[in-house]
Structure formats: C-alpha cells, structure tokens
Amino acid sequence: MLDSDLDGDLSAVARGTAGDGWGLLVAGDNEALDSGLPGWHTQVRRNRCGALLAPRRWSDGDLLGQRVPAGLLGTDSGPGRAHAHLGDSRWVTLRVPATTAAEALTDD
Structure with missing residues (x-):
C-alpha cells in the first residue's frame, strides 16, 4: 500500500x-x-503508539517511540495477546478477542 x-x-x-x-x-x-x-x-x-504481537528485539518498539522492556522480549505472547504502547511511556498487555471472518461479516 x-x-x-x-x-x-x-x-x-x-x-x-x-x-x-x-x-x-x-x-x-x-x-x-x-x-x-x-x-x-x-x-x-x-x-508514537501501537501494539506489538511478538517482540523479539528491544528495537522492535522503535517505531512506537519506546524500547521494548527486557521482560517482554522473547516471551511468546501467544494468540489473543498484544503488548501496547499508548504514548505514555508505559507498556500494557492487552487481550485481543478471537473471531472468525464469518463473525466479522455478520450484520446484527
């Protein structure tokens, strides 16, 4: 794109x-x-904000303006988790709900 x-x-x-x-x-x-x-x-x-799914290097957070803390490096965040930086110098682990394409396309 x-x-x-x-x-x-x-x-x-x-x-x-x-x-x-x-x-x-x-x-x-x-x-x-x-x-x-x-x-x-x-x-x-x-x-300067966003989420990383599986950071492997401290520099993976450079695009978000914050180095990734050592405690988050190499940890398998697994499906349904992301590490977010919201521009306030803190990292937050988020739970991301699982969905399927069919559910996303359903109009309620």
Whole structure:
C-alpha cells in the first residue's frame, strides 16, 4: 500500500484529520515500516503508539517511540495477546478477542 493512489487518504487518517471514528491498523515488520521512504507510514510512526504481537528485539518498539522492556522480549505472547504502547511511556498487555471472518461479516 506504500506509494499508492490511497496515500492522501491514508495520511489523513494517520494524522487524525479524516474525522471521528477513523483509525488505521498497520501490520508489518520494522524493515518494511521504517524504510526511510516518504509516505503515509511516516505519519503512523509519528503517532508514537501501537501494539506489538511478538517482540523479539528491544528495537522492535522503535517505531512506537519506546524500547521494548527486557521482560517482554522473547516471551511468546501467544494468540489473543498484544503488548501496547499508548504514548505514555508505559507498556500494557492487552487481550485481543478471537473471531472468525464469518463473525466479522455478520450484520446484527
């Protein structure tokens, strides 16, 4: 999605100027997200908050503006867990509910 026709829209969402109720979920490794190329993903890094699913190196948190504490490194967070940094210099372990594609597409 880098360098696509959606760059302007994704930048607006990342900056928080797309309106209430919009957010971005970005998945990738450090090399992909910290490529040094310009684009909307640079704004995502400036937000300094996010979640890591399985940090292996202390530098995995660099994109979130915070080094990963040694106690979280190499631990298998397992399905349903994420380590979040919300911009306040603290890490919080979150439980992420499991779902299936069918459940996500069901309109109630």
